[in-house]
Structure formats: C-alpha cells, structure tokens
Amino acid sequence: MATDKIRRDLPKIAEAYDRVIIDGPPRVNSLGRAAIIASDFVLMPVLPSALDLRATVQTVELLDEVAGTMKDENSFHAAFVLNQKRPNTVVARDAAGALSQFSYPTIAQAITQRVAFAETIAQGTTVVENDPAGTACQEMRNLIREIESIAGANAWTRISHMEIVLRSAHHSHKRSALAAQA
Secondary structure, three states, X not given: OOHHHHHHHHHHHHOOXXXXXXXXXXXXXXXXXXXXXXXXXXXXXEOOOHHHHHHHHHHHHHHHHHHHHOOOHHHOEEEEEEEEEOOOOHHHHHHHHHHOOOXXXXXXXXXXXXXXXXXXXXXXXXXXXXXXXXXXXXXXXXXXXXXXXXXXXXXXXXXXXXXXXXXXXHXXXXXXXXXXEO
C-alpha cells in the first residue's frame, strides 16, 4: 500500500476485519510516518543493541510529532518491546534501561531469541500453530495481554508495528489482516 493510500484506504479495509496490522519499516521514512499516523497503537520492537537504540531516538521524535497533531492524544498509544532478547545478559539489561528514558512504556514481556520463531518464518507458520503450549507461544500471548492493558482491549482496530517477527502474535486471532508490508 503506497503511503498516500494508507490513511485513505485503511478505514475501508478495517471494516471487514476485527483488527488490521500494518507491518511498517524499521526506520523513519514516509511509509513509516504514514503507518504511524494511521495507527491507534504503535508497537516498536527494539533489538538490544547500540545501533537499534540510536535509531529509536528518531522513531520517538516522529511518534511525539504525530501524537501532538492528534485531536485526542489519549487515543494514540505506543510501546517498546525488546525483540530477540538474550536473557540474563548485560546488553539486554542496558537496553531496557536506555528505553526507560523515553516517554513510552516498555512492555515487560520481551520476545526472547528462540529457534521457534526462525522455524515458523521458514515454514510459513506461527508459534501458535507449531506449539500452542510452548514458551514462544506464551510470550506472544503475554505480549498481547500487555498491549491490551496499555491501549485497551478494544484498541486492536489499527495497530502498527515495525518488525515482521511479531506477526506470530496476531496470526492466531480470527479475521486479522496484514494491511501493509514494507
């Protein structure tokens, strides 16, 4: 979906689905900006690395700009989630500390670096389909619960996130649509 069409076409697309997920680019550009403007909730996966943390500054500046232009600032929500986290490492703790300096919350449920996620992408499936009782699936369910606690249970109409690995969290819900993929 081209950037100028996202805002125009998204309401029509959303009518046929319970939730629409926009998988936007992991960088600040016109498509990312359009996806953020069209969203009620922006999930920002961040790798626990110095490069990702530096790039996050630009994304936060854009989020602040977009939030400031909204008529109802309470209708716009955003949060970070550590992605591909390696548990019990200094870099993961440092990344969580760095994210806490921003005005947006960090979801407690990090997405751990797991073989299960790589396998599902290669197979074209999800962790929910492959192992519904598995740890990776539980991480996704916890992530969804935390998003709902931040943005409200009914905030699933338009969600923007910037990393494809999280698609597994949403694929298990009936009638979901991937509206844009960059």
